[in-house]
Amino acid sequence: MPHTLVEKILLAHTDAADIAPGDIIMVRCDVVLANDISGPVAFRAMERMGARRVFDPQKVVMVADHFTPAKDAMSAALLRSLEEWCESQGVTFYGQGRGGIEHTLLCEEGWVVPGTVIAGGDSHTCTYGALGAFGTGLGSTDIAFCLAFGEFWQVVPGTIQVVFEGTRPPFITGKDLILAVIAHIGVAGGTNHVLEFVGAGAESLSIDERLAVSNMAVEAGAETGLFPADATTAAYLQGRTTRPWVAERSDPHAQFAQRVRIALDALSPLVAAPHSPGNVIPVEDARGVRIDQVYIGNCANGTLTDLRQAAEVLRGRRVHPRVRAIIVPATSSIYRQALREGLIDVFLEAGAIVSPPTCGACFGGHMGVLAAGERAVTTTNRNFRGRMGSPEAEVYLANAWVAASAAVAGEIVHPAEFLAEVRA
Amino acid sequence: MIFEGTALLIARDNVDTDVLYPGPYLNIVDPQQMKWYLFEGLDPSLRDRLREDTILVVGENFGAGSSREHVPLAMKAWGIRCLVGKSFARIFYRNCINLGLLAVPCREAVDAARDGSRLRIDTDAGVIEVDGRVFRMPSLPPFLLDIITCGGLEAWARRRLTTG
Numbered sequence: 408m409p410h411t412l413v414e415k416i417l418l419a420h421t422d423a424a425d426i427a428p429g430d431i432i433m434v435r436c437d438v439v440l441a442n443d444i445s446g447p448v449a450f451r452a453m454e455r456m457g458a459r460r461v462f463d464p465q466k467v468v469m470v471a472d473h474f475t476p477a478k479d480a481m482s483a484a485l486l487r488s489l490e491e492w493c494e495s496q497g498v499t500f501y502g503q504g505r506g507g508i509e510h511t512l513l514c515e516e517g518w519v520v521p522g523t524v525i526a527g528g529d530s531h532t533c534t535y536g537a538l539g540a541f542g543t544g545l546g547s548t549d550i551a552f553c554l555a556f557g558e559f560w561q562v563v564p565g566t567i568q569v570v571f572e573g574t575r576p577p578f579i580t581g582k583d584l585i586l587a588v589i590a591h592i593g594v595a596g597g598t599n600h601v602l603e604f605v606g607a608g609a610e611s612l613s614i615d616e617r618l619a620v621s622n623m624a625v626e627a628g629a630e631t632g633l634f635p636a637d638a639t640t641a642a643y644l645q646g647r648t649t650r651p652w653v654a655e656r657s658d659p660h661a662q663f664a665q666r667v668r669i670a671l672d673a674l675s676p677l678v679a680a681p682h683s684p685g686n687v688i689p690v691e692d693a694r695g696v697r698i699d700q701v702y703i704g705n706c707a708n709g710t711l712t713d714l715r716q717a718a719e720v721l722r723g724r725r726v727h728p729r730v731r732a733i734i735v736p737a738t739s740s741i742y743r744q745a746l747r748e749g750l751i752d753v754f755l756e757a758g759a760i761v762s763p764p765t766c767g768a769c770f771g772g773h774m775g776v777l778a779a780g781e782r783a784v785t786t787t788n789r790n791f792r793g794r795m796g797s798p799e800a801e802v803y804l805a806n807a808w809v810a811a812s813a814a815v816a817g818e819i820v821h822p823a824e825f826l827a828e829v830r831a
Numbered sequence: 832m833i834f835e836g837t838a839l840l841i842a843r844d845n846v847d848t849d850v851l852y853p854g855p856y857l858n859i860v861d862p863q864q865m866k867w868y869l870f871e872g873l874d875p876s877l878r879d880r881l882r883e884d885t886i887l888v889v890g891e892n893f894g895a896g897s898s899r900e901h902v903p904l905a906m907k908a909w910g911i912r913c914l915v916g917k918s919f920a921r922i923f924y925r926n927c928i929n930l931g932l933l934a935v936p937c938r939e940a941v942d943a944a945r946d947g948s949r950l951r952i953d954t955d956a957g958v959i960e961v962d963g964r965v966f967r968m969p970s971l972p973p974f975l976l977d978i979i980t981c982g983g984l985e986a987w988a989r990r991r992l993t994t995g
């Protein structure tokens with residue numbers, strides 16, 4: 408029987424002899440992840456399940472990233488409990504200043520390799536699809552079960568194949584590609600499915616760009632967004648990991664639920680206007696929208712690629728006097744590399760704030776939440792009402808070129824207005 | 832299993848878990864505390880309209896976005912035992928099942944319901960009654976029904992640990 412990529416991955420992680428979309432199976436995890444929000448809720452549930460120890464300490468990793476550095480005493484206590492739990496269970500813990508935002512971090516640190524299953528207590532665990540892994544977001548009770556037994560129940564998803572055709576014009580990034588997909592299939596179009604990204608336009612993407620694409624698969628309702636592993640994946644993993652992996656892809660005659668073609672040649676930079684990631688318009692249609700804040704960061708768009716793009720706009724320019732620009736390198740190592748390349752200097756010189764790696768205001772936690780009536784352009788993944796602060800605030804999602812250009816102009820503009828020529 | 836109750840309508844589509852339980856309150860771990868922030872970003876007055884027998888009746892793609900289990904935990908803390916929706920987002924749906932909270936997708940039943948409607952859900956017969964009108968609902972896979980019948984994944988896990 409021909410199988411899709413996700414079916415092959417799941418088959419290798421279950422006892423079932425064969426599987427088809429709709430089947431309910433138990434899936435074994437290679438990695439179980441949680442953070443300072445989902446972790447402590449899961450630990451309590453695990454205890455109530457009657458399990459005292461995790462199934463395999465080598466396969467469990469916890470990251471402090473949401474309320475870090477602690478925004479108040481309650482968050483500090485939460486972070487403390489996370490740390491103590493990790494110590495008592497003997498599992499890997501990335502504490503404050505020693506890691507960064509979980510999804511960028513786990514890729515960087517070699518936890519994620521193609522063909523594996525990663526259960527994460529965070530909806531953006533789908534980011535790991537960028538490396539060909541079935542990373543999928545689960546709630547705390549699921550995570551508790553994974554911690555205790557090393558597996559979770561799963562309805563075998565169908566596959567929506569997304570073919571990126573052609574080559575990207577300047578200023579088109581992974582962010583624009585996934586926004587185009589969400590615009591096409593809708594915010595619930597991927598429910599009970601995975602997205603699989605193929606075609607010349609997919610293969611041409613760097614891992615940073617792929618992270619941005621896979622990260623927002625959940626904004627289309629999908630369980631993950633898979634890039635079949637290729638030479639780019641192999642080069643990225645070289646030196647990062649000793650975990651074994653093989654490159655798999657869907658069989659030629661595998662059954663897809665749907666095939667979507669996205670032509671890249673004619674694509675404009677896209678923005679998702681308030682209050683839905685599915686409210687996608689070309690940047691030209693948002694031109695002139697006045698803004699108060701720019702936020703460049705988050706688990707998929709706080710990469711070195713994003714910081715370089717932002718720096719290219721901000722170099723020798725000033726953030727508009729009316730605007731706050733907050734830049735959040737996703738991990739400590741990205742931060743250090745940005746420092747080495749002089750990017751941090753560019754940001755500070757331009758009048759931007761450089762934050763430590765943290766989820767921060769991406770989910771409205773702290774470090775840059777918005778007041779009523781304020782409007783922001785961000786490289787994050789959700790612009791739900793109230794997501795970044797007041798329910799009366801507005802958020803436009805965009806790529807780092809667009810966000811940085813808006814910071815300078817004080818309003819949304821096409822980045823080409825600043826940069827005549829750009830490195831591809 | 833049979834659930835009976837009174838409908839509280841949240842008629843919009845794509846209601847996300849951020850508005851159902853906003854980010855700033857995610858540092859709470861006790862469901863009895865969580866419950867005071869349920870619906871906070873959507874309409875806090877919904878909390879005042881919850882009754883002992885409330886069944887939430889919701890639109891398409893309910894519970895989209897974040898995996899925060901605070902939403903169904905807070906619902907359970909208010910005594911909600913059942914939701915009927917046009918459709919549910921995947922992680923939210925899983926979380927409900929795992930907490931023993933029945934979430935039934937049935938568009939016709941949602942269209943027929945209004946605030947205060949009397950609902951009766953019979954999982955064995957696979958039907959929902961809305962003010963006496965009967966609608967067929969998709970049957971719950973036996974595996975998921977087993978988790979719900981146990982009272983959720985915690986109890987299901989305890990059973991697995993004790994029976995080996």
Ligand code: SF4
Nearest residue numbers: 531705706766769770
């Ligand atoms: S950066 Fe934002 S989207 Fe990513 S894990 Fe943190 S809160 Fe979630």
